[in-house]
Amino acid sequence: MNNFSLRKIWLVAKREYLERVLTRSFILATLATPALLALLAALPSMLTSHLATGLAMNSGHTIHVAVACDDSTLGNLVRDRLTALSSDTYVVTLESSVSPEQRKALQHRVEDQDLDGFVWLDAQAAATHSVRYTTRNVTDFVLQTRLALAVAYGIQAERLLRGGVSPSEIGDILSGIDLKVIKVGAASTFDALRGALVVIVMVCVIFISLLTYGVVVMRSVLEEKASRITEVLLCSTTAQELMTGKIIGVGSVGATQIGVWLGMCALAVWRSAYLRAMIAVLEVGPAVFIWFVVFYLLGFLLYSAIFAGVGAAFNSVDEAQQWNFVITIPLIIASSLILPVVNSPDSAIAVSASIFPFCSPVLMFERLAIQNPPFWQVALAIAALLATIFAMFMVSARIYRVGILMYGKRPSPRELWRWIKQS
């Protein structure tokens, strides 16, 4: 590692970065991917506009629902409850008749779009807890959930009233409970399911980008080898400088892409009340983002060093492919452990896998995000990761040093071992 010149690393990294960022395909991929994702996300809700309005709550579109119920107490309770759930979205009218003619009339009104739907709540329905809702739009799950809640509330409240409970008490009795899951040691409350979801998304981002940009590093090495420029470069740089510069350059390309995407997300959140509400609900603390960056960087350094070594050892992407698979095995194992670790982050498997350096970028980050693992485990995982990165850089730089000048024949594992030992 002597004569390690930061200037040369910088030059190599800069060239690598600019060559990749200033291409049409990069700009297109960076801009088109989120547009495509946004479109995919927006498409279903655009198609089912009712669902969208149900979610958006403030779009101004109102949904007109009729409740057919011959018991006026019950009918009023249901109507009030439903209106209370979201008064500006729903207009609820009561129909006191439950005759077959009335039913037909209501059906016609729904067909004629005079009504969005009606609830049939006769005495039998109330007794058997089996209520029908007739509508044109069967996919407005928000409304359906609220209807079910409102009707259940109405039936229960009506019975309590009949049993002599005072109206003021009823609200108290029937109020649901609010289960808050609190992470030990953390200041904020943490909804386990939502939190786990965010973490899983972040873990997937780490997993996917480690693979994608690791392969980019490998391809870049292979390209340089194929264009025979390495020999020229090795006269003025060392293999380590070249490899480090390359990894930093490609890594910055990845960081730029993710940065642009995060910026777009921030913009979208700023512009959209709906997304703002979602972010508020998720309650992900800043510590999670810091750990995300730390483990993303460490993981990238580790895997791109390995990919660089593999790239140097072979002559084409095809040849390197089978080794690619070997490299990704620990990542695949780690990804298969993502869900088990959410469920039991303290199990022996979770602890050992999250310390194992080839899995820790994914799994230790996950544990840090959903619980507070003991300090020694975090420290050990990071130390092991750093040591492995260092070792991988040394090994790969040696393979690089020899392999980059080797053309033609594919090296056997024994030859690879010889390369690592010598030079």
Added chain:
Amino acid sequence: MVCLDRVRKAYEGFVAVDDLSLEIPTGRIFGLLGPNGAGKTSTIRMMIGITVPDSGTVRIFGAPFERATLRRIGYLPEERGLYRRMTASANLVFLGQLAGLSAATALERGRAWAARLEIERWLPRRVEELSKGMQQKIQFIAALLHDPELIVMDEPFAGLDPVNSMQLKDVLVDLRASGKTIIFSTHRMDQVEKLCDSICLIDRGKIVLRGGLAEIKASDGRRFVQIDYDGDGSFLAQSPLIESFNHYGKHIEMRLKAGADSQELLRAAMARLTVRRFQVMEPSLEQVFMDRVGRRDE
């Protein structure tokens, strides 16, 4: 300037360079000759530390090789390599910067060299748009940007047309005049004959012949004879004085046996022919080359 001592390099299954010792003097043009696969590239790579010999030592500028000395060396590899999607000038600036220059200096020197080699107007073009010869000129400029004392070139003339070869030759001669040492490998004898002060001929990793060009030719003796004549000269083929015989009708090229007297051959010819020209000459390097390595496959 460069000194190899009993250097050996083996690759899986074969010995590329075997027990090779060489000394290259300062301020000269040195030719490393040999047929394909003789070990020229392997030798050059060890000279400039791209690979390390299995045994033996390499000394350069009077000291064992170390990376810092690479700043004083310009290297043109056998396999040319430039970034194809970058412009020629961007390639030059990048390689110049890696060699320790500022971007501005690299560009300025690159332009000056490009003007000299008449490819200035191609500098803003992407390398992939350039012809092979132009790319080679760019590569050549890249090797010279940092004004190295020692210039090492692997097959610099390969792929150049006669005009470009001449340009390159002129530049090399000028570089020598300004005190640079130049080492290049080739299998083209005509270039070597015009350019080199001394040569080393290697074959299968071993030195076959080395020294100053003049002494090498002299050591082979003035044993080549050409005769132009009238009459039938085919009887000369039977002469006990000669070793080889090439008949072209009214022109014969012969090689005398070691120790044979050329004047005796002239008398024998004059006895039966009208000799219009009789010339005893040094062998061309090509003949030496063929003599030394051409026989190996027989």
